[in-house]
Amino acid sequence: GENVEQHPSTLSVQEGDSAVIKCTYSDSASNYFPWYKQELGKRPQLIIDIRSNVGEKKDQRIAVTLNKTAKHFSLHITETQPEDSAVYFCAASTRGGGADGLTFGKGTHLIIQP
Amino acid sequence: SQTIHQWPATLVQPVGSPLSLECTVEGTSNPNLYWYRQAAGRGLQLLFYSVGIGQISSEVPQNLSASRPQDRQFILSSKKLLLSDSGFYLCAWSSPGTSGTQYFGPGTRLLVL
Numbered sequence: 001g002e003n004v005e006q007h008p009s010t011l012s013v014q015e016g017d018s019a020v021i022k023c024t025y026s027d028s029a030s031n032y033f034p035w036y037k038q039e040l041g042k043r044p045q046l047i048i049d050i051r052s053n054v055g056e057k058k059d060q061r062i063a064v065t066l067n068k069t070a071k072h073f074s075l076h077i078t079e080t081q082p083e084d085s086a087v088y089f090c091a092a093s094t095r096g097g098g099a100d101g102l103t104f105g106k107g108t109h110l111i112i113q114p
Numbered sequence: 115s116q117t118i119h120q121w122p123a124t125l126v127q128p129v130g131s132p133l134s135l136e137c138t139v140e141g142t143s144n145p146n147l148y149w150y151r152q153a154a155g156r157g158l159q160l161l162f163y164s165v166g167i168g169q170i171s172s173e174v175p176q177n178l179s180a181s182r183p184q185d186r187q188f189i190l191s192s193k194k195l196l197l198s199d200s201g202f203y204l205c206a207w208s209s210p211g212t213s214g215t216q217y218f219g220p221g222t223r224l225l226v227l
Contacts, residue, residue, distance in 0.1 A: 032214045043204060043218040044158070051214075089157060093214065101148050101160040101173065102216060 002027040004092050006105025014113050019080055021108045023090035024072040030092040033073045034102065035064060038087045047088075048075070077110075085112045116141035120205050120219040127226055133178075133192040135222050137205030140186065145207040147188040148216065149180055152202040164188060165210070200226045 003026040013019045025033075031052035036044035050057045050064045050073065057064050061080075066073040077084055087109050091102040117140045127133060139145050149161040160173045162180035170180050177196060181189045188205055205219040 034215065036218075043221050046215060046217065049215060101163045102158075103160070104158045106157040 002030055002092055002094070002103040004090060004103050004105045006090050006108060008108060009106065010109045010111070012111040012113055013080055015080055015082060017080055019075075019077045019084070019110055021075045021088055021090070021110070022072060023074070023092075023105050024070075025092040025103075026071070027092070027094060028068075028071065029094045032093045033064070033066060034091050035062075035075050036089045036091065036104075038089065038107075040086075044089060080110075080112050082112050082114060085110060116207070116217070118205060118207055118217060118219040120203075120222050122222060123220065124223045125225070127195050127224065129197055129226055130194050133190070133195050133199070133224070135190040135203055135205075135224075137188040137190075137219055138186055139207045142186070142207070142209065144185060144210045146210060147182065148206040148208075149188065149190050150204045150206060150218075152204060152221075154201070158204065162190070195226045197226050200224055 004023055006023045011019055034049035035047050037047045038044040048059050048062050048064050050066050052068055055066055061078045063076040087107045089107045090105045093102045119138050121136055146165055148163045150158045151161055152158050162170055162172055164170050164182045167182055167185055178192050203222045206216045208216045
């Protein structure tokens with residue numbers, strides 16, 4: 001089955017700086033890669049996703065890049081703000097993330113220092 | 115718009131007691147439904163998924179079971195809880211087919227003592 005590795009487990013950055021979180025996956029058939037943000041005690045919220053026919057996707061301060069050859073994808077957050085502090089999870093799925101569920105990384109605790 | 119509900123929000127149960135957690139989705143038909151578990155400070159583990167009424171696939175062997183008695187209802191059960199069953203249980207849904215995006219419910223926090 002799929003295996004997703006996520007690094008780092010904790011990331012501390014100064015407010016206004018950029019943050020990068022990286023994930024690798026094992027199953028070359030995976031073709032859907034979402035990123036979720038989870039605040040303490042709350043449900044994970046989808047913040048951005050990318051499919052394997054696209055190399056990069058941006059949404060305001062957030063971007064995701066995908067390298068299918070190397071089987072890794074990354075989340076980039078620019079101009080970080082205090083409200084970006086949360087745990088971020090990457091995930092991967094075959095069949096476009098359909099019925100067979102997602103395999104998640106173990107999460108990155110992002111801390112924005114004022 | 116679509117809405118997903120879970121209850122109860124929190125639950126404290128003794129070891130060996132039964133469990134029933136419920137998840138319902140509004141505003142969509144024939145959704146794919148999922149149960150995930152998140153241990154404290156950990157990632158999310160897929161437990162079960164369902165593509166239709168009565169169709170359940172299990173990802174992890176355990177003392178839990180799932181059922182889908184109605185199109186938009188998904189139930190997680192156990193006959194006898196273990197200490198290791200404690201965690202945050204999240205239900206999620208996605209549109210039928212391969213659209214992919216999964217949306218999570220508010221979760222049930224379970225503590226087994």
